[in-house]
Amino acid sequence: MNSFSSNVNKTLQSNTFLGLIVGENVITLQRVNSTNDYLKSKLSNSTPYQEGTVIMAVEQYAGKGQAGNTWVSEAGQNLTLSILLNPTFLLPKEQFRLNIAISLAIIECIKPILGESVRIKWPNDIYVNNKKIGGILIENIIRGSKWKHAIIGIALNVNQTSFGIQKTKACSLKKLLNKDFDLHKLLKLLCAAVSKQYHVLKKGGHLLQRELYKQCLFRFNTPSSFLIDGVQVIGTITDVDDQGKLIIDFDGHLTKFCIKEISFVI
Ligand code: BTN
Numbered sequence: 310m311n312s313f314s315s316n317v318n319k320t321l322q323s324n325t326f327l328g329l330i331v332g333e334n335v336i337t338l339q340r341v342n343s344t345n346d347y348l349k350s351k352l353s354n355s356t357p358y359q360e361g362t363v364i365m366a367v368e369q370y371a372g373k374g375q376a377g378n379t380w381v382s383e384a385g386q387n388l389t390l391s392i393l394l395n396p397t398f399l400l401p402k403e404q405f406r407l408n409i410a411i412s413l414a415i416i417e418c419i420k421p422i423l424g425e426s427v428r429i430k431w432p433n434d435i436y437v438n439n440k441k442i443g444g445i446l447i448e449n450i451i452r453g454s455k456w457k458h459a460i461i462g463i464a465l466n467v468n469q470t471s472f473g474i475q476k477t478k479a480c481s482l483k484k485l486l487n488k489d490f491d492l493h494k495l496l497k498l499l500c501a502a503v504s505k506q507y508h509v510l511k512k513g514g515h516l517l518q519r520e521l522y523k524q525c526l527f528r529f530n531t532p533s534s535f536l537i538d539g540v541q542v543i544g545t546i547t548d549v550d551d552q553g554k555l556i557i558d559f560d561g562h563l564t565k566f567c568i569k570e571i572s573f574v575i
Pocket residue numbers: 342343344345346371372373374375376378380388389390391434443444445446461462463464
Protein backbone atom coordinates (compact mmCIF):
# COMPACT_ATOMS: atom_id res chain seq x y z
CA MET A 310 0.00 0.00 0.00
CA ASN A 311 1.45 3.43 -0.87
CA SER A 312 1.43 6.33 1.61
CA PHE A 313 -1.56 8.00 -0.08
CA SER A 314 -3.73 4.84 0.22
CA SER A 315 -2.63 4.19 3.78
CA ASN A 316 -3.51 7.78 4.64
CA VAL A 317 -6.99 7.26 3.15
CA ASN A 318 -7.50 4.17 5.34
CA LYS A 319 -6.18 5.78 8.52
CA THR A 320 -8.33 8.86 8.03
CA LEU A 321 -11.45 6.80 7.45
CA GLN A 322 -10.79 4.57 10.49
CA SER A 323 -10.19 7.52 12.80
CA ASN A 324 -13.43 9.15 11.70
CA THR A 325 -15.82 6.29 12.24
CA PHE A 326 -16.72 7.60 15.73
CA LEU A 327 -18.25 10.76 14.30
CA GLY A 328 -22.02 11.13 14.27
CA LEU A 329 -22.34 12.56 10.79
CA ILE A 330 -20.43 10.84 8.03
CA VAL A 331 -20.17 13.16 5.08
CA GLY A 332 -20.15 11.18 1.86
CA GLU A 333 -22.18 8.17 3.02
CA ASN A 334 -24.52 9.14 0.22
CA VAL A 335 -22.66 10.27 -2.92
CA ILE A 336 -24.66 11.13 -6.04
CA THR A 337 -22.46 11.39 -9.11
CA LEU A 338 -23.83 13.34 -12.05
CA GLN A 339 -22.27 12.96 -15.46
CA ARG A 340 -23.14 16.50 -16.55
CA VAL A 341 -24.81 19.28 -14.60
CA ASN A 342 -24.93 23.09 -14.71
CA SER A 343 -23.72 23.56 -11.14
CA THR A 344 -23.73 21.06 -8.27
CA ASN A 345 -24.70 23.91 -5.90
CA ASP A 346 -27.70 24.85 -8.06
CA TYR A 347 -28.70 21.20 -8.48
CA LEU A 348 -28.69 20.63 -4.73
CA LYS A 349 -30.54 23.89 -4.10
CA SER A 350 -33.27 23.02 -6.60
CA LYS A 351 -33.64 19.50 -5.15
CA LEU A 352 -34.03 20.98 -1.67
CA SER A 353 -36.60 23.49 -2.88
CA ASN A 354 -38.60 20.53 -4.26
CA SER A 355 -38.40 18.95 -0.79
CA THR A 356 -36.15 16.07 -1.89
CA PRO A 357 -35.33 14.39 1.44
CA TYR A 358 -31.56 14.28 1.19
CA GLN A 359 -29.80 13.23 4.35
CA GLU A 360 -27.30 15.63 5.87
CA GLY A 361 -23.83 14.90 4.51
CA THR A 362 -25.11 14.00 1.03
CA VAL A 363 -22.54 14.79 -1.66
CA ILE A 364 -23.44 15.82 -5.20
CA MET A 365 -20.41 15.25 -7.36
CA ALA A 366 -20.10 16.34 -10.99
CA VAL A 367 -18.00 14.68 -13.64
CA GLU A 368 -18.69 17.72 -15.80
CA GLN A 369 -20.05 21.06 -14.68
CA TYR A 370 -20.99 23.38 -17.55
CA ALA A 371 -22.07 26.47 -15.57
CA GLY A 372 -20.03 26.21 -12.40
CA LYS A 373 -20.26 29.18 -10.08
CA GLY A 374 -17.41 30.85 -8.26
CA GLN A 375 -17.32 33.52 -5.61
CA ALA A 376 -18.47 37.09 -6.32
CA GLY A 377 -20.60 36.06 -9.30
CA ASN A 378 -17.65 34.60 -11.21
CA THR A 379 -17.85 31.39 -13.20
CA TRP A 380 -15.91 28.29 -12.25
CA VAL A 381 -14.50 26.37 -15.18
CA SER A 382 -13.16 22.86 -14.69
CA GLU A 383 -12.12 20.24 -17.25
CA ALA A 384 -14.54 17.29 -17.29
CA GLY A 385 -13.42 14.27 -15.27
CA GLN A 386 -10.15 15.81 -14.08
CA ASN A 387 -11.00 17.54 -10.82
CA LEU A 388 -13.22 17.43 -7.76
CA THR A 389 -16.29 19.63 -8.23
CA LEU A 390 -18.91 18.84 -5.63
CA SER A 391 -21.48 20.14 -3.18
CA ILE A 392 -22.12 18.87 0.33
CA LEU A 393 -25.39 19.32 2.17
CA LEU A 394 -25.01 20.40 5.79
CA ASN A 395 -27.72 21.55 8.21
CA PRO A 396 -25.88 23.79 10.66
CA THR A 397 -28.96 24.53 12.76
CA PHE A 398 -26.70 24.76 15.84
CA LEU A 399 -25.24 28.04 14.47
CA LEU A 400 -26.90 31.41 14.09
CA PRO A 401 -26.88 32.97 10.62
CA LYS A 402 -24.50 35.66 11.97
CA GLU A 403 -22.02 32.89 12.82
CA GLN A 404 -21.74 31.79 9.20
CA PHE A 405 -18.04 32.44 8.95
CA ARG A 406 -17.37 29.64 11.45
CA LEU A 407 -18.52 27.16 8.83
CA ASN A 408 -16.25 28.78 6.22
CA ILE A 409 -13.36 28.25 8.59
CA ALA A 410 -14.24 24.60 9.26
CA ILE A 411 -14.50 23.81 5.54
CA SER A 412 -11.26 25.64 4.70
CA LEU A 413 -9.47 23.65 7.41
CA ALA A 414 -10.93 20.41 6.06
CA ILE A 415 -9.51 21.07 2.59
CA ILE A 416 -6.14 21.96 4.08
CA GLU A 417 -6.22 18.77 6.17
CA CYS A 418 -6.98 16.76 3.03
CA ILE A 419 -4.17 18.11 0.86
CA LYS A 420 -1.44 19.03 3.33
CA PRO A 421 -0.22 15.40 3.62
CA ILE A 422 0.23 15.47 -0.15
CA LEU A 423 1.60 18.97 -0.67
CA GLY A 424 3.18 19.87 2.66
CA GLU A 425 3.39 23.21 4.42
CA SER A 426 3.09 25.34 1.30
CA VAL A 427 -0.71 24.93 1.35
CA ARG A 428 -2.43 28.12 2.49
CA ILE A 429 -5.87 29.67 2.80
CA LYS A 430 -6.06 32.96 0.99
CA TRP A 431 -8.67 34.87 2.97
CA PRO A 432 -11.51 34.27 3.04
CA ASN A 433 -11.49 30.79 1.52
CA ASP A 434 -9.33 30.29 -1.54
CA ILE A 435 -6.89 27.42 -1.31
CA TYR A 436 -3.43 28.43 -2.45
CA VAL A 437 -0.09 26.75 -2.98
CA ASN A 438 2.93 28.97 -3.67
CA ASN A 439 0.95 31.99 -4.90
CA LYS A 440 -1.31 29.82 -7.09
CA LYS A 441 -4.90 28.80 -6.59
CA ILE A 442 -5.61 25.07 -6.35
CA GLY A 443 -9.14 25.19 -5.00
CA GLY A 444 -12.06 27.28 -3.88
CA ILE A 445 -15.20 27.19 -1.78
CA LEU A 446 -18.63 28.61 -2.45
CA ILE A 447 -21.05 28.24 0.46
CA GLU A 448 -24.68 29.11 -0.20
CA ASN A 449 -27.05 29.32 2.73
CA ILE A 450 -30.74 28.65 3.06
CA ILE A 451 -32.06 30.67 5.97
CA ARG A 452 -35.71 30.72 7.10
CA GLY A 453 -36.61 33.58 9.41
CA SER A 454 -33.84 33.71 11.96
CA LYS A 455 -32.91 30.02 11.53
CA TRP A 456 -30.16 28.57 9.40
CA LYS A 457 -31.68 25.55 7.65
CA HIS A 458 -29.16 24.34 5.09
CA ALA A 459 -25.69 25.16 3.91
CA ILE A 460 -24.66 24.05 0.44
CA ILE A 461 -20.93 23.63 0.55
CA GLY A 462 -19.55 23.93 -2.97
CA ILE A 463 -15.95 22.77 -3.21
CA ALA A 464 -13.60 22.73 -6.17
CA LEU A 465 -10.18 21.14 -6.02
CA ASN A 466 -7.96 21.04 -9.09
CA VAL A 467 -6.49 17.56 -9.28
CA ASN A 468 -5.41 16.16 -12.65
CA GLN A 469 -6.00 19.13 -14.97
CA THR A 470 -2.75 20.52 -16.34
CA SER A 471 -3.81 23.29 -18.67
CA PHE A 472 -5.92 26.22 -17.50
CA GLY A 473 -5.92 28.63 -20.46
CA ILE A 474 -4.11 31.90 -20.80
CA GLN A 475 -6.34 33.95 -18.48
CA LYS A 476 -5.87 31.52 -15.61
CA THR A 477 -2.14 31.90 -15.03
CA LYS A 478 -2.68 31.74 -11.27
CA ALA A 479 -4.36 28.31 -11.36
CA CYS A 480 -2.62 25.09 -10.44
CA SER A 481 -3.49 21.48 -9.64
CA LEU A 482 -2.01 18.55 -7.73
CA LYS A 483 -0.76 17.10 -10.99
CA LYS A 484 0.84 20.37 -12.12
CA LEU A 485 2.67 20.58 -8.83
CA LEU A 486 3.68 16.94 -8.39
CA ASN A 487 3.68 15.66 -11.94
CA LYS A 488 1.54 12.60 -11.24
CA ASP A 489 -2.10 11.57 -11.43
CA PHE A 490 -4.35 11.24 -8.40
CA ASP A 491 -7.33 8.95 -7.85
CA LEU A 492 -10.37 11.25 -7.57
CA HIS A 493 -12.38 8.74 -5.53
CA LYS A 494 -9.67 8.34 -2.91
CA LEU A 495 -9.31 12.08 -2.66
CA LEU A 496 -13.06 12.46 -2.33
CA LYS A 497 -13.03 10.02 0.59
CA LEU A 498 -10.24 11.92 2.30
CA LEU A 499 -12.03 15.20 1.76
CA CYS A 500 -15.35 13.86 3.10
CA ALA A 501 -13.60 12.43 6.16
CA ALA A 502 -11.91 15.77 6.83
CA VAL A 503 -15.20 17.68 6.44
CA SER A 504 -16.91 15.22 8.83
CA LYS A 505 -14.17 15.79 11.39
CA GLN A 506 -14.03 19.60 11.19
CA TYR A 507 -17.83 19.85 11.20
CA HIS A 508 -17.91 17.66 14.31
CA VAL A 509 -15.33 19.90 16.03
CA LEU A 510 -17.43 22.96 15.10
CA LYS A 511 -20.60 21.33 16.42
CA LYS A 512 -18.88 20.54 19.71
CA GLY A 513 -18.01 24.23 20.18
CA GLY A 514 -14.48 24.24 18.76
CA HIS A 515 -14.77 27.44 16.70
CA LEU A 516 -12.17 29.42 18.66
CA LEU A 517 -9.56 26.72 18.21
CA GLN A 518 -10.54 26.42 14.54
CA ARG A 519 -10.14 30.19 14.07
CA GLU A 520 -6.63 29.98 15.55
CA LEU A 521 -5.71 27.12 13.20
CA TYR A 522 -7.24 29.02 10.28
CA LYS A 523 -5.09 32.07 11.08
CA GLN A 524 -1.99 29.92 11.18
CA CYS A 525 -2.83 28.66 7.69
CA LEU A 526 -3.54 32.11 6.24
CA PHE A 527 -1.68 33.22 3.15
CA ARG A 528 0.58 36.19 4.09
CA PHE A 529 -0.36 36.09 7.77
CA ASN A 530 1.93 38.30 9.87
CA THR A 531 3.91 39.21 6.77
CA PRO A 532 3.98 42.77 5.36
CA SER A 533 2.14 42.54 2.03
CA SER A 534 0.59 44.65 -0.72
CA PHE A 535 -3.16 45.14 -0.94
CA LEU A 536 -5.48 47.15 -3.16
CA ILE A 537 -8.02 49.36 -1.41
CA ASP A 538 -10.23 51.58 -3.61
CA GLY A 539 -7.70 51.18 -6.41
CA VAL A 540 -4.79 52.32 -4.23
CA GLN A 541 -1.91 49.97 -3.46
CA VAL A 542 -0.97 49.90 0.22
CA ILE A 543 1.27 47.80 2.44
CA GLY A 544 -0.04 46.27 5.62
CA THR A 545 0.18 43.14 7.73
CA ILE A 546 -2.67 40.68 8.36
CA THR A 547 -2.84 40.22 12.12
CA ASP A 548 -6.25 38.68 12.74
CA VAL A 549 -9.69 37.64 11.49
CA ASP A 550 -12.75 38.40 13.62
CA ASP A 551 -15.73 36.13 14.31
CA GLN A 552 -17.67 37.66 11.39
CA GLY A 553 -14.79 36.85 9.07
CA LYS A 554 -13.48 40.40 8.69
CA LEU A 555 -9.80 40.65 7.92
CA ILE A 556 -7.80 42.77 10.36
CA ILE A 557 -4.80 44.54 8.88
CA ASP A 558 -2.16 46.53 10.69
CA PHE A 559 -1.07 49.69 8.87
CA ASP A 560 1.81 51.16 10.88
CA GLY A 561 0.12 50.37 14.18
CA HIS A 562 -3.44 51.26 13.05
CA LEU A 563 -5.70 48.21 12.89
CA THR A 564 -8.42 48.29 10.22
CA LYS A 565 -11.13 45.71 9.53
CA PHE A 566 -12.17 44.79 6.00
CA CYS A 567 -14.91 42.72 4.48
CA ILE A 568 -14.38 40.89 1.19
CA LYS A 569 -15.52 43.65 -1.19
CA GLU A 570 -13.30 46.28 0.41
CA ILE A 571 -9.85 44.83 -0.20
CA SER A 572 -7.90 42.57 -2.54
CA PHE A 573 -4.46 41.05 -2.48
CA VAL A 574 -1.73 42.16 -4.86
CA ILE A 575 -0.12 38.90 -5.90
C1 BTN B 1 -14.25 30.21 -5.97
O1 BTN B 1 -14.58 31.12 -6.71
O2 BTN B 1 -13.09 30.12 -5.55
C2 BTN B 1 -15.23 29.17 -5.53
C3 BTN B 1 -15.33 28.07 -6.52
C4 BTN B 1 -16.34 27.02 -6.11
C5 BTN B 1 -16.64 26.11 -7.27
C6 BTN B 1 -17.44 24.91 -6.84
S1 BTN B 1 -17.41 23.60 -8.02
C7 BTN B 1 -18.66 22.77 -7.16
C8 BTN B 1 -19.64 23.81 -6.69
N1 BTN B 1 -20.64 24.08 -7.71
C9 BTN B 1 -20.53 25.31 -8.19
O3 BTN B 1 -21.23 25.79 -9.10
N2 BTN B 1 -19.53 25.97 -7.59
C10 BTN B 1 -18.91 25.16 -6.56
